[in-house]
Every structure is written in C-alpha cells, then in structure tokens.
Amino acid sequence: MKIVSIQLKNNGQPKYLQLFNSIKEQISQGEMKPGERLPAIRSLASQLGVNTSTVVNAYKQLESNGYITAKKGSGYFISDTKSRIHDTQFSSDLGLYKDASVINFANATPHPSIFPIESFKACINEVLERDKGFAFGYDESNGYRPLRQSILAYFNREYSIPVENEDFLQIVSGAQQGIDIIGKALLNPGDYVITESPTYDGAVAAFKSRGARIISVNMEKDGMDIEELEKKIRICKPKLIYVMTRYQNPTTVCYSQEKLEKLMLLAKENNLYIVEDDSMSELYFEKEKYMALKVLDKKNEYVIYLKSFSKILMPGLRVGSMVIPKNLIDRFTKIKHTSDISSSGLIQRSLDLYFRSEKWDEHLQYMKEIYRGRFEFMLAGLDRMGKYGLKYEKPGGGLYFWVKLPRHLSAEFFYKKCRNNGLVFIPSGIFYDNMTKNCDDYIRLSFASAGIDQISEGMEILEKCLIN
Amino acid sequence: MKIVSIQLKNNGQPKYLQLFNSIKEQISQGEMKPGERLPAIRSLASQLGVNTSTVVNAYKQLESNGYITAKKGSGYFISDTKSRIHDTQFSSDLGLYKDASVINFANATPHPSIFPIESFKACINEVLERDKGFAFGYDESNGYRPLRQSILAYFNREYSIPVENEDFLQIVSGAQQGIDIIGKALLNPGDYVITESPTYDGAVAAFKSRGARIISVNMEKDGMDIEELEKKIRICKPKLIYVMTRYQNPTTVCYSQEKLEKLMLLAKENNLYIVEDDSMSELYFEKEKYMALKVLDKKNEYVIYLKSFSKILMPGLRVGSMVIPKNLIDRFTKIKHTSDISSSGLIQRSLDLYFRSEKWDEHLQYMKEIYRGRFEFMLAGLDRMGKYGLKYEKPGGGLYFWVKLPRHLSAEFFYKKCRNNGLVFIPSGIFYDNMTKNCDDYIRLSFASAGIDQISEGMEILEKCLIN
Numbered sequence: 018m019k020i021v022s023i024q025l026k027n028n029g030q031p032k033y034l035q036l037f038n039s040i041k042e043q044i045s046q047g048e049m050k051p052g053e054r055l056p057a058i059r060s061l062a063s064q065l066g067v068n069t070s071t072v073v074n075a076y077k078q079l080e081s082n083g084y085i086t087a088k089k090g091s092g093y094f095i096s097d098t099k100s101r102i103h104d105t106q107f108s109s110d111l112g113l114y115k116d117a118s119v120i121n122f123a124n125a126t127p128h129p130s131i132f133p134i135e136s137f138k139a140c141i142n143e144v145l146e147r148d149k150g151f152a153f154g155y156d157e158s159n160g161y162r163p164l165r166q167s168i169l170a171y172f173n174r175e176y177s178i179p180v181e182n183e184d185f186l187q188i189v190s191g192a193q194q195g196i197d198i199i200g201k202a203l204l205n206p207g208d209y210v211i212t213e214s215p216t217y218d219g220a221v222a223a224f225k226s227r228g229a230r231i232i233s234v235n236m237e238k239d240g241m242d243i244e245e246l247e248k249k250i251r252i253c254k255p256k257l258i259y260v261m262t263r264y265q266n267p268t269t270v271c272y273s274q275e276k277l278e279k280l281m282l283l284a285k286e287n288n289l290y291i292v293e294d295d296s297m298s299e300l301y302f303e304k305e306k307y308m309a310l311k312v313l314d315k316k317n318e319y320v321i322y323l324k325s326f327s328k329i330l331m332p333g334l335r336v337g338s339m340v341i342p343k344n345l346i347d348r349f350t351k352i353k354h355t356s357d358i359s360s361s362g363l364i365q366r367s368l369d370l371y372f373r374s375e376k377w378d379e380h381l382q383y384m385k386e387i388y389r390g391r392f393e394f395m396l397a398g399l400d401r402m403g404k405y406g407l408k409y410e411k412p413g414g415g416l417y418f419w420v421k422l423p424r425h426l427s428a429e430f431f432y433k434k435c436r437n438n439g440l441v442f443i444p445s446g447i448f449y450d451n452m453t454k455n456c457d458d459y460i461r462l463s464f465a466s467a468g469i470d471q472i473s474e475g476m477e478i479l480e481k482c483l484i485n
Numbered sequence: 486m487k488i489v490s491i492q493l494k495n496n497g498q499p500k501y502l503q504l505f506n507s508i509k510e511q512i513s514q515g516e517m518k519p520g521e522r523l524p525a526i527r528s529l530a531s532q533l534g535v536n537t538s539t540v541v542n543a544y545k546q547l548e549s550n551g552y553i554t555a556k557k558g559s560g561y562f563i564s565d566t567k568s569r570i571h572d573t574q575f576s577s578d579l580g581l582y583k584d585a586s587v588i589n590f591a592n593a594t595p596h597p598s599i600f601p602i603e604s605f606k607a608c609i610n611e612v613l614e615r616d617k618g619f620a621f622g623y624d625e626s627n628g629y630r631p632l633r634q635s636i637l638a639y640f641n642r643e644y645s646i647p648v649e650n651e652d653f654l655q656i657v658s659g660a661q662q663g664i665d666i667i668g669k670a671l672l673n674p675g676d677y678v679i680t681e682s683p684t685y686d687g688a689v690a691a692f693k694s695r696g697a698r699i700i701s702v703n704m705e706k707d708g709m710d711i712e713e714l715e716k717k718i719r720i721c722k723p724k725l726i727y728v729m730t731r732y733q734n735p736t737t738v739c740y741s742q743e744k745l746e747k748l749m750l751l752a753k754e755n756n757l758y759i760v761e762d763d764s765m766s767e768l769y770f771e772k773e774k775y776m777a778l779k780v781l782d783k784k785n786e787y788v789i790y791l792k793s794f795s796k797i798l799m800p801g802l803r804v805g806s807m808v809i810p811k812n813l814i815d816r817f818t819k820i821k822h823t824s825d826i827s828s829s830g831l832i833q834r835s836l837d838l839y840f841r842s843e844k845w846d847e848h849l850q851y852m853k854e855i856y857r858g859r860f861e862f863m864l865a866g867l868d869r870m871g872k873y874g875l876k877y878e879k880p881g882g883g884l885y886f887w888v889k890l891p892r893h894l895s896a897e898f899f900y901k902k903c904r905n906n907g908l909v910f911i912p913s914g915i916f917y918d919n920m921t922k923n924c925d926d927y928i929r930l931s932f933a934s935a936g937i938d939q940i941s942e943g944m945e946i947l948e949k950c951l952i953n
Contacts, residue, residue: 126623129619129621130617134613145602145606150598153597153799153800155801156801219823222823226823332623333620333623335826335829344515355661355665356661357803358661358687358800358803361801361802364831
C-alpha cells in the first residue's frame with residue numbers, strides 16, 4: 018500500500034471516511050492486489066498520525082463493502098474482486114449515501130421531514146380501530162379491493178386511463194417488485210428486452226436476473242429514436258419494451274404525442290408488451306400535462322402501466338400498483354403470490370383511507386410547491402454556470418436535471434472530485450447498460466431531498482470543482 | 486399449434502424447457518384451446534429437429550403443471566382451464582376459503598381475533614413518535630439493524646443458533662419472499678432441487694418459477710428417507726435441499742437428531758446448501774423441544790435458516806428473516822434489493838420494539854395455550870373416529886393433523902364431499918409435486934383458525950361424511 022499517497026485533510030469529512038476512500042481507490046485502481054495484506058492497525062495509525070479507532074473504522078467500512086476480509090489472528094487482506102459489493106451498487110444505493118455532512122443531489126426520494134406523517138398516522142389508527150386483527154391477516158394476492166378501486170379512480174380522474182375494472186389492477190410492494198414480477202411473468206433466459214438508453218439501472222438488473230438480454234435504444238428530445246427502435250424490434254424480436262414516458266429517468270424527457278402513437282402502433286403490429294413506468298408524472302411545473310401511453314391502449318391489451326408513490330408520497334410505504342392487460346392478469350396475480358403472497362394489509366388499508374381523504378390532494382399540492390421552489394433555485398444556479406460549458410434541456414417537471422459536462426470532463430472523474438469536496442450526484446455511467454466512453458459525459462442532479470440551502474451550497478461546490 | 490413460432494436457441498437453457506415455455510405461452514394466450522390435440526411426439530421432434538426425449542420431457546412438464554392431459558392411446562390434449570390446479574391454486578389459497586359459513590380446517594394461520602393488536606398498535610405509535618418520517622424512508626436492503634439484532638438474540642436464546650453477527654441475518658417480506666430470493670440466488674433453469682415428499686407447494690412453485698426441477702424424497706416418521714436422499718444426491722447433483730425439520734408441513738414429522746446429523750454430513754460432503762424452513766417450532770406441546778438443523782452448522786456455511794412469524798404472530802406483518810451462510814450474504818442482499826428494495830420500515834421498527842418488550846413472550850405463551858387446547862380437542866375427536874379407519878401419528882406440536890383416510894377413499898373426492906357439507910381442509914394431492922394415485926389418501930386438518938366450537942362442528946361433519 019502506498020501510504021504516502023494517503024492524505025487526510027481537515028475538510029469536514031470524517032478522517033475514517035477519507036481513509037476508507039483513499040484505500041478503496043488504491044484497491045479499485047489495482048495498486049493493491051487481492052490477497053495482499055493491509056498494514057496493522059496500530060502501525061498505520063501511527064504513520065498517519067491518527068487514532069487507532071480511525072483506522073479501525075475505515076477497515077470496518079472496507080470490510081462491510083467487501084473490499085477487504087478479516088482473517089482471525091492474522092489481520093486484514095484485500096478481497097477477491099468477486100466479493101466486492103461494488104458491483105451491487107445501484108443508483109438508488111448511491112442515493113442513500115448516508116453521510117449527513119455531504120450535500121446529496123443523488124437521492125431521488127423526498128426527505129423524510131416532508132412526509133405527511135400526522136395524517137398518515139391518523140389513517141393507520143383509524144384502520145386499526147376499524148379492522149382490528151383483520152388489518153394483519155393475509156390480504157388477497159392482487160391487493161385490498163377498496164385500495165384498488167381508489168387508485169383506479171385516481172388514474173381515471175387524473176390521467177384518463179381507460180380502465181375501469183379494479184380486477185385489472187395489481188397491488189405490488191413497490192415499483193421495483195412490479196418490475197420483478199413483470200420479468201418473472203414475461204421473460205425467459207435469452208429473451209430480449211428493449212430499454213431506453215440511458216435508463217433506470219434497477220429495471221435492467223431485474224430483467225437480467227431473469228437471464229434476459231438488454232437492447233438499448235437511444236433517447237432523443239421527445240422520446241426514443243423510433244427508427245432505431247423499429248429496426249431493433251425487427252432484428253431481435255423482443256418480449257417487451259421498458260419506457261418512462263414522462264420525466265424519464267435520467268434524461269427528464271417527456272414523449273411527444275406523435276412518438277407515443279408510434280410506440281402504440283409498434284406494440285400492436287408486433288404483438289409486444291410495453292412497460293410504462295411512471296413515478297413522477299404529478300410533478301409538472303408547466304401548464305401542460307403530458308399524456309400517458311396507457312391512455313392510447315384503449316382495450317387494455319399492450320401496456321403494463323406501473324405506478325410508484327415513492328416520489329410523491331413516501332418511499333417506505335412499499336406499495337405500488339400496476340394496470341395489467343386483461344390476458345395477463347391471472348398470471349401476474351399468481352406470480353405475486355409466489356413472490357411474497359401479498360403486500361402489507363395494514364399499509365394498503367391505511368393508504369386507501371388516505372387516498373379517499375382530501376389530505377392526498379393537499380399533500381400533492383404541497384409537494385409540488387416544494388419541488389417547484391427547488392427546481393427554480395437549481396435552474397437559476399445552473400444558468401449561472403453556463404459559462405463553464407454545462408448544458409441541459411430545461412425539464413418541464415420531475416426531480417432531476419440531466420446535465421452535460423464540458424468536453425473532455427469525465428463524469429466518473431468529476432463525481433469523485435465533487436464527492437471529495439462534499440457533494441454527491443449520479444454520474445451517467447450508472448444509467449447505461451453497456452458503458453462506452455460516450456456514456457461518461459453527463460451527470461444527474463436531483464433536488465428531491467436537498468433543501469434550498471443545500472442546493473445553494475451544492476451549486477457552489479459544483480462551481481468550485483468546475484473551475485479548479 | 487403454431488410450430489413455426491417455436492424457436493429453440495443454443496442459449497444454455499435446456500431445449501425441453503424452451504419448448505415447454507413456448508407451448509405454455511401459446512396455451513396461456515389462447516392460441517391453443519382446451520381439448521385441442523398436441524402434435525405426436527415423433528412428428529414434433531422431427532419438425533423441430535430435436536430428440537424425441539426433448540419433446541417427451543416438455544410434455545411431461547406441461548402435464549405435471551396441469552396444462553395438458555395424456556389420454557391413453559390417443560396422445561396429449563390441452564386441459565380444461567379449471568384443471569390447471571397446480572398452477573393457480575396453492576394450499577394457502579385453499580386456506581383462504583372466504584365463506585364464513587364453512588368450517589375451515591384448511592387455513593394454516595391464526596384467526597385475526599387472537600392477534601396482539603393493542604400491544605402492536607402501541608409499538609407502531611411509539612415508532613411514529615420517535616422516528617417520524619424516517620419510519621417511511623427506505624431502510625437498508627438487508628433490514629433495519631436493531632430488528633436484525635433482536636431477532637438474532639431470540640434465535641440464540643431460544644434455539645442456540647450459533648450465529649452472532651447480525652450481518653448474516655436478512656430481513657425479508659415474509660417467508661415466501663425468502664424462498665423466492667433463495668431460488669433467484671441459487672437456481673438456474675434445469676437445476677435440481679430436492680424436497681421432502683409431501684411438501685409445501687408454495688416452495689415448489691417458487692423453485693419451479695426459476696425453471697428448477699423438483700426431486701422428491703419420501704418422508705419417514707423421523708425425517709427424510711436418508712438412503713433415498715443419498716442416492717438422489719448422487720444421481721442428480723442438486724443445487725439445494727429444502728426441508729422443514731420441525732412439525733413438517735403437512736406430515737407434522739420432526740427430524741431425529743440422527744437424521745439431522747446425517748443431513749448435515751451430506752451437505753458438507755456434497756457441498757450443498759440446505760434450506761431449513763421454520764414457521765412453528767415454538768408450538769411444541771410436549772416437554773421435549775426439537776433441535777434446529779442450523780444448530781449443527783457451526784461455521785454458518787451450509788444451512789439457510791428461514792424463519793416466519795406468520796403462524797406465531799400475525800401473517801399480515803409480511804416480515805420474516807433468514808440466517809444466511811457467510812459467503813452468500815452479499816448475493817442475497819443484492820437480490821433482495823432487485824426484488825423490492827427493502828421491506829416496510831414501519832413494520833420492521835414496530836416489530837423490533839415488540840420483540841424487545843415482554844409482550845412477545847407473553848403472546849407466545851398465550852398462543853401456545855390456545856393452540857394446545859384446540860390440539861387436544863381435535864385429537865380427542867380423531868381418536869373417536871379411529872373406528873372408521875382414520876389413521877395418524879400424534880404430532881408433538883404444530884398446527885396440523887396429517888390423517889390417512891380409510892382404504893379406497895380418495896382425498897380429492899372426500900374433500901369435495903366435505904366441502905359440500907360445510908367443511909374444508911386440504912387434500913394430500915396439493916402437497917405432492919408428481920401426483921400419482923398413492924398421493925390421494927391423506928388429508929391435512931389444521932386447527933390454526935378454528936375455535937373449539939368449530940372444531941367440534943367440523944368433526945361431526947367429518948364423521949357424517951365418513952359414514953355415508
């Protein structure tokens with residue numbers, strides 16, 4: 018280990034974390050090889066002039082992330098690459114960066130301080146009074162019927178989704194489970210799935226866990242490149258297409274009406290299912306509201322509409338929903354059963370009461386106001402930085418900016434630089450299935466969980482790191 | 486059948502499985518109708534350019550899943566949708582028989598009226614006071630750490646399970662999700678899994694959804710037939726063995742110490758994982774407490790210990806836990822993440838408080854007393870019916886009796902007769918992967934959700950249906 022290259026600074030970041038990052042870097046860059054032994058704790062502590070507890074903590078972090086392994090009585094050793102948690106890191110993990118001293122533009126879910134806890138608590142207690150033990154019995158695998166009705170009523174009212182029978186709605190334990198169930202229902206090893214490029218890595222991971230092969234189609238300013246899509250459908254005959262039609266993650270693109278219609282036509286012509294993943298269509302900051310692809314699926318045949326409430330309500334509810342084409346519904350309910358029998362009855366019942374109260378609309382307005390404020394604040398900050406060569410399309414809503422870095426600046430490199438200066442976000446590589454050098458020039462900045470002050474501070478760090 | 490649409494690829498997946506999936510799809514999508522005849526084996530094999538054994542295997546899989554039916558001398562035919570029992574109906578579905586006028590000996594979970602609602606409600610409100618919005622943030626994918634600690638302390642105290650680091654405990658959204666995650670982590674299409682025979686159908690369904698092949702080993706009075714097990718391990722080199730060592734579902738058998746040790750030895754010799762599914766070891770009615778197989782896995786290397794609280798607490802919590810061998814833990818956490826990110830934080834936190842209170846021990850005692858009363862009552866009833874030829878081994882605990890019917894009486898037939906008279910239970914066929922005529926002579930009677938009065942009434946119906 019090159020101890021000389023370890024420099025601990027008084028920059029507000031805990032020393033053990035600096036040490037952790039520094040050693041991790043040496044391991045990642047191959048300067049330390051699997052099997053190599055780390056210096057003894059005392060000896061390293063004295064060479065660096067820090068407490069032994071600093072080294073102990075850094076080693077523990079390295080161990081819990083799979084970089085090193087303790088062997089009883091003989092110290093710490095660099096792990097085999099295979100055991101590193103490294104390859105298990107999803108965008109959402111990065112978003113969960115726990116260090117509170119770091120400004121977080123990575124996290125895509127709202128901060129717990131703005132959750133509607135009081136009104137939701139009232140719903141929970143009302144359910145427990147009303148249903149007693151039945152709130153903790155098994156619920157139907159397709160979900161608590163009144164909740165399915167109230168969610169569908171919301172979809173009808175808010176998005177004109179043309180499905181009125183709650184038998185076609187399946188409750189899932191969050192959108193991620195929805196994607197997992199879709200994979201189980203429709204994919205066999207070797208099947209092809211078309212995704213947008215860039216796209217949500219958690220979906221790619223779920224499809225791949227079924228042995229599926231991912232084919233990416235480039236995103237344009239108004240949706241997928243339809244010509245490329247047609248060609249790839251012809252060549253690889255995919256089982257399904259996965260899209261986010263509104264405020265796409267990470268590009269923030271919304272599909273034009275024209276592209277939605279073309280997508281729908283392609284689904285019909287090729288007898289294909291399309292998964293439309295929607296987690297934030299409520300968060301529009303312009304007058305115009307974009308249409309869901311599902312609206313065009315008049316007979317409920319081709320589009321699986323997957324709706325998460327994590328970003329507009331609370332991620333820890335672990336309840337999402339899917340509108341499912343009629344000939345798939347039995348298969349999906351069966352797979353939900355084999356996956357986890359049913360989602361929490363207590364939460365489903367409480368959520369039903371919540372949706373039926375006026376609190377839900379009030380909360381949506383409140384969330385939108387908060388997000389709009391942050392959006393405008395971050396927008397102003399980015400505008401000021403145009404002079405450094407940052408480029409982006411102004412999004413009409415959602416929670417992110419998708420920002421192109423100045424030429425020759427690697428997103429991965431810039432991420433590390435900013436992180437060392439106390440700011441995290443998501444570098445574009447995470448969102449590409451096949452990383453090439455062209456995939457390393459964007460960053461995704463989220464204003465979901467950072468307040469105005471933090472956005473202000475974060476923008477300063479960003480500017481500092483761009484200049485130096 | 487559209488033979489043109491069947492495309493067998495060299496993608497590592499066995500051809501018979503590809504063929505199975507392809508035909509299944511055509512049936513599910515209505516392209517092949519009930520009653521329609523499948524192509525003859527030889528003719529299909531030659532059209533597809535495969536061995537006849539490939540077609541035979543695919544047809545067998547379809548048959549065992551209820552999609553097609555063999556008619557002697559005239560070939561295979563698409564089944565009536567109703568007969569696809571194995572595919573859509575699980576034991577737990579049967580248990581959820583909703584008609585309140587029917588006596589329910591099928592349901593394996595306690596009745597909501599005996600859930601500890603008041604004390605659990607207090608825990609929920611305490612958590613909401615204490616953690617506010619953080620109760621609804623994302624929790625770590627491996628679970629809320631304090632809960633992992635309190636569950637592990639319980640395992641140490643109650644069962645001497647020799648694992649002390651909560652990093653080896655994974656929280657799951659119920660035991661069914663645990664099985665699903667095990668399948669995703671360890672099974673690829675075509676892999677073999679050994680199960681007890683009879684066994685829990687929900688586990689079989691989860692393994693099959695990974696394309697695994699099930700090999701059954703006969704249950705004896707003190708556990709699996711070890712000779713048969715050894716032979717089958719040698720022949721098919723399974724990826725894992727799935728067992729319920731205490732009050733096995735449905736046979737109520739507990740493994741002898743000798744068989745546990747042999748199982749452990751076989752795992753070591755063959756470098757195999759064993760899943761030990763435990764949902765009711767707390768419910769022993771004799772002085773003697775049976776040992777968990779996990780106790781013998783001193784170095785936490787071979788046994789995945791899966792613990793459900795559905796039967797001893799409340800099924801709707803949707804929280805279970807797994808003790809995982811150390812070299813699997815990262816893989817499992819990653820798969821949990823891809824499955825549903827994390828389990829409900831609110832419920833995990835409340836459960837943690839509950840386990841740390843004395844309420845938990847009090848509730849366990851209360852549950853045991855209730856169940857013991859029902860157990861003895863049903864036992865007395867069955868004793869009186871010995872004269873009709875009913876036979877069973879008196880279980881030492883658990884929630885069921887596994888009752889052999891008089892000769893020549895079909896369990897399926899008897900089930901229908903009783904159901905028409907107002908009593909449901911589970912006929913043995915559900916618990917066998919390959920239904921043969923020998924699998925239709927037992928019934929499982931559960932006293933989990935029926936009170937004394939209902940047991941009394943149910944036994945009368947049983948007697949009436951035996952006599953007439």
